[in-house]
Amino acid sequence: MRLAGSILVVWLLMALAGTLPSLEPNRVVLEEIFAAPSATHILGTDELGRPVLDRLLTGAGVSLLVALSTVTLSAAIGITLGLIAGYAGGLTDRVISRLIEIFLAFPGILLAIAMAAMIGPGIENVVIALAAMGWVGYARLVRVQVLALRQREHVLAALALGRTGPAITRHHLLPLVLAPIWVEASFGVAGAVVAEAGLSFLGLGVLPPAASWGGMIRDGVRYLLVAPHLILAPGLALFLVTMAANQFGDALRDRLDVTSRNRP
Amino acid sequence: MRSLVDTLIVLFGVSTLVFLLLVLIPGDPVDVILGESAQAADRAAMRSALGLDQPLWVRWVDFYADLMRGDLGDSLIRREPVAELIMERLPATLSLAAIALALVLVLALPLGVLAARRHGRWPDHLAQGFALFGVSIPNFWLGPLLVLLFSVTLGWTPVSGDREPGSLILPALTLGLSMAAITTRMVRSSLLEVASQAFLRTARSKGLSEAALTWRHALPNALLPVITVLGLQLGSLLAGAVITEVVFAWPGIGSLLVDAIGQRDYPVVQGVVLVIAIGYVLANRLADLLSGWLDPRIRIAD
Numbered sequence: 001m002r003l004a005g006s007i008l009v010v011w012l013l014m015a016l017a018g019t020l021p022s023l024e025p026n027r028v029v030l031e032e033i034f035a036a037p038s039a040t041h042i043l044g045t046d047e048l049g050r051p052v053l054d055r056l057l058t059g060a061g062v063s064l065l066v067a068l069s070t071v072t073l074s075a076a077i078g079i080t081l082g083l084i085a086g087y088a089g090g091l092t093d094r095v096i097s098r099l100i101e102i103f104l105a106f107p108g109i110l111l112a113i114a115m116a117a118m119i120g121p122g123i124e125n126v127v128i129a130l131a132a133m134g135w136v137g138y139a140r141l142v143r144v145q146v147l148a149l150r151q152r153e154h155v156l157a158a159l160a161l162g163r164t165g166p167a168i169t170r171h172h173l174l175p176l177v178l179a180p181i182w183v184e185a186s187f188g189v190a191g192a193v194v195a196e197a198g199l200s201f202l203g204l205g206v207l208p209p210a211a212s213w214g215g216m217i218r219d220g221v222r223y224l225l226v227a228p229h230l231i232l233a234p235g236l237a238l239f240l241v242t243m244a245a246n247q248f249g250d251a252l253r254d255r256l257d258v259t260s261r262n263r264p
Numbered sequence: 265m266r267s268l269v270d271t272l273i274v275l276f277g278v279s280t281l282v283f284l285l286l287v288l289i290p291g292d293p294v295d296v297i298l299g300e301s302a303q304a305a306d307r308a309a310m311r312s313a314l315g316l317d318q319p320l321w322v323r324w325v326d327f328y329a330d331l332m333r334g335d336l337g338d339s340l341i342r343r344e345p346v347a348e349l350i351m352e353r354l355p356a357t358l359s360l361a362a363i364a365l366a367l368v369l370v371l372a373l374p375l376g377v378l379a380a381r382r383h384g385r386w387p388d389h390l391a392q393g394f395a396l397f398g399v400s401i402p403n404f405w406l407g408p409l410l411v412l413l414f415s416v417t418l419g420w421t422p423v424s425g426d427r428e429p430g431s432l433i434l435p436a437l438t439l440g441l442s443m444a445a446i447t448t449r450m451v452r453s454s455l456l457e458v459a460s461q462a463f464l465r466t467a468r469s470k471g472l473s474e475a476a477l478t479w480r481h482a483l484p485n486a487l488l489p490v491i492t493v494l495g496l497q498l499g500s501l502l503a504g505a506v507i508t509e510v511v512f513a514w515p516g517i518g519s520l521l522v523d524a525i526g527q528r529d530y531p532v533v534q535g536v537v538l539v540i541a542i543g544y545v546l547a548n549r550l551a552d553l554l555s556g557w558l559d560p561r562i563r564i565a566d
Contacts, residue, residue, distance in 0.1 A: 103281075
């Protein structure tokens with residue numbers, strides 16, 4: 001948990017460092033192509049002589065921005081639909097449940113690829129495509145929780161006191177639903193980071209020349225035999241951040257889930 | 265019967281979603297495909313080829329009418345029926361998926377069993393570490409790394425392309441590793457769950473060996489949830505094949521999809537996405553049916 005936390009903090013710092021004006025992620029220096037790591041270029045240079053470290057740092061910013069925007073947008077849509085379905089019940093619930101079922105029946109990354117293919121590349125479009133697959137998890141979680149909580153005494157008491165639906169939802173349901181949402185969000189960060197990189201790898205993500213970890217791997221694979229260092233740094237960064245976010249989610253789930261705490 | 269109706273509703277919803285993807289193309293799809301400088305006659309031909317001269321609901325009805333006859337439209341670039349293009353490429357994807365699945369079982373079952381039997385000790389930690397590693401490593405990085413290690417440095421396998429046996433193993437490993445990781449976790453936790461149950465205590469008190477307990481009594485019971493997860497994973501395997509096929513230039517439907525995206529060949533994109541999505545739904549249903557058939561408790565309850 002501590003290691004995972006440190007990696008996530010480093011990711012954040014890298015993203016902040018990525019905004020430094022002294023970085024030159026897009027400076028083409030043709031005399032210096034495929035330079036191996038050295039004192040002047042700590043991680044070497046790529047096929048256009050651009051410094052890999054500078055691109056890695058700006059790429060960190062892209063992945064962080066996409067991950068946080070995706071999780072926020074997915075959670076906002078998912079929580080809203082889940083609350084409505086769980087609280088309203090009846091036909092509304094049946095329609096939203098069917099929608100959840102249909103989106104769950106669609107392999108997530110495929111939907112993102114298909115959507116990105118249609119709406120075109122670019123950072124906003126990546127977030128839209130990823131949120132289109134991401135909202136389902138939150139909606140399902142919240143709906144099930146609200147269904148279970150609706151008949152609890154404190155909700156019935158609030159209802160008897162004449163409070164309205166939105167107020168009950170906000171003050172009596174949402175706070176109790178939040179714990180599993182945080183777990184879902186940590187896994188959501190891991191998923192979004194990999195998915196953004198995957199889309200960029202396929203050329204459907206962040207548009208070149210802007211740096212992104214997936215795009216760096218895509219370019220690096222072409223020169224795998226000449227300059228293997230090109231894929232090592234972005235891949236390792238991607239792997240570590242994903243692993244840390246996954247582990248963070250695992251730890252959070254164990255901590256929040258009382259039933260699993262006593263299990264072997 | 266009820267589950268059949270449910271499946272049909274889900275299939276209907278999924279295919280409608282795929283149909284609606286075309287609506288997402290910003291602006292005029294004809295401009296996107298032909299460029300704005302195209303001749304009016306070409307534009308009109310493209311418009312009717314895509315059915316854009318019809319209202320949306322007519323296109324939707326046509327889409328289903330064609331789908332029922334197995335007609336997925338024609339490729340804009342290659343002028344061939346999309347269904348034929350997919351059938352040409354499908355065997356390559358399915359064989360890759362089948363080998364990946366075999367690899368998953370070979371890796372995950374023993375590792376999961378080992379982890380559960382040595383619970384809390386180093387084999388368990390090793391298996392858990394493998395699981396975390398496998399879930400977290402992106403396949404488009406894993407693939408090139410495996411090529412660097414096994415083909416370039418060690419020279420054990422060919423670098424890419426050909427259909428000789430050696431060239432299958434790296435793509436299959438790339439595709440299957442995350443599924444193997446998830447399955448290892450599932451086998452482990454499911455076995456641990458079963459281990460605390462009364463029938464195992466009974467079997468143990470009869471004096472059965474630990475091996476007989478694990479393989480004859482615990483594992484068959486522990487496998488039920490594993491099969492459900494495998495079904496869910498099988499569909500992701502088809503989706504994951506998209507990226508794996510690009511990494512290894514594998515001639516399956518995944519690289520067909522990515523090529524079609526690059527060429528803005530929207531009918532092919534739609535067709536491949538639809539086929540993978542339907543495969544995913546059916547794999548899940550199959551896993552449900554299978555675990556129902558294997559588990560007498562579910563079988564009788566039905």
